[in-house]
Amino acid sequence: MTGRREALRRFSFNQATAQHWPLPDVVAGCVAAGVPGIGLWREPVAGYGVERAAKLVRDAGLTVTTLCRGGFFTAEDWREQNRRAVDEAATLGAPVLVLVSGGLPAGSKDIDGARARVADAVAELAPHADAAGVTLAIEPLHPMFSADRCVIATLGQALDIAERFDPGVVGVVVDAYHVWWDDRVYAQIARAGKWIASFQVCDWITPLPEGVLLGRALPGDGCIELRRLREAVDRAGYTGPIEVEVFNADVWARPGEEVLSASIDGYLREVI
Known part of the structure; x- marks a missing residue:
């Protein structure tokens, strides 16, 4: 038991992985x-x-590792929603609020301008997060989501914003699903260092399902070098939790206990 406890020391189960499992369960x-x-x-x-x-x-004695999510800075009520999200994170004891920036404003093709607005929004939100003791973690999403969900598409772009702030106030998320393809990701992880606020793992499967948002797989069921990414964030100085976060309809259809067990097995086999 001691060996298993040590092996799971950094493991965190993101509740989205078992989408239909009630929170108490x-x-x-x-x-x-x-x-x-x-x-x-x-x-x-x-x-x-x-x-x-x-x-x-x-x-229950559990640690809340992240709260998802804030961001979507193109929404009219983004200020109110994000301040509320920071307050919720503080109440839950979550040290990190994950930010998904949002895509292009309606009718716009100006992606440079959209990224500049993300930086401005983070700067506006940062003092409130700092006062609450919550780190804003900018998550880059795969480029296929740039138009509608997240104009921050690479770890480098996320760092260009985060590095303007103390790493305790603004950091970045290294999510395997979104960064594995990038030929500069390992250099950017090394650059990120103390700005790494969260590390999330899952796998990439092909063919992608019709709804690409649900194309994540449990660790070991796809093609990502998860251990290589984990070793890179370790070398960069990150010692925090490693979340398994999966969006997949077939996974969600399985019993929650089974999904948790499979997540643990994949983590032990493929990540650590």
Whole structure:
């Protein structure tokens, strides 16, 4: 048991991986499996109640590793939504709020301008996050999502913004699914160093399903060199949690306990 506990020391189960598993069951499953960390999402947490969720996780002895997500800075109410997200993260004890920037504004083709607006929005939000003790973590998404979901498409672009701030206030997310393809990713991970706020793993499968958002697989079921990425973030000085985060309809159709067990197996086999 001691060896397994040590092997899972950095493991975190992102609740999106078992999309239909109710929060109390996710928490109970993690405790039963010896999992120390959990990544939470705003929508299911809001449905359960933020304060209630915070107590549930705290009483179970779990660490909240991230809250997903803030960002989407093209929305009219982005200021209100992101300030609220920071406050929710603080209530939950989540040290990191993941930011997905949003795509191009409606009717615009100006991607440079859109990226500049992301930087401005992060700068505006940073003082509130700093006061709350929450790190804003900019997540680059694969370029195929640039138009509608995230104009920040590479780790380098995320760092160009994050490096303007103290790493305790603004950092970056290294998500295997979104960065594995980039021939500069290992140089950018080394550059990121103390700005790495979160490391998330899953795998890339082909052919992608019709809904590409659901194209992630459990670790070991695709083509990403997950251990190589983990070793790179380790060399860069990151010692924090490693979240398994998967969006996949076939995975979601399986019982939650089975998904958690398969996530752990893939993590032990392919990541550490």
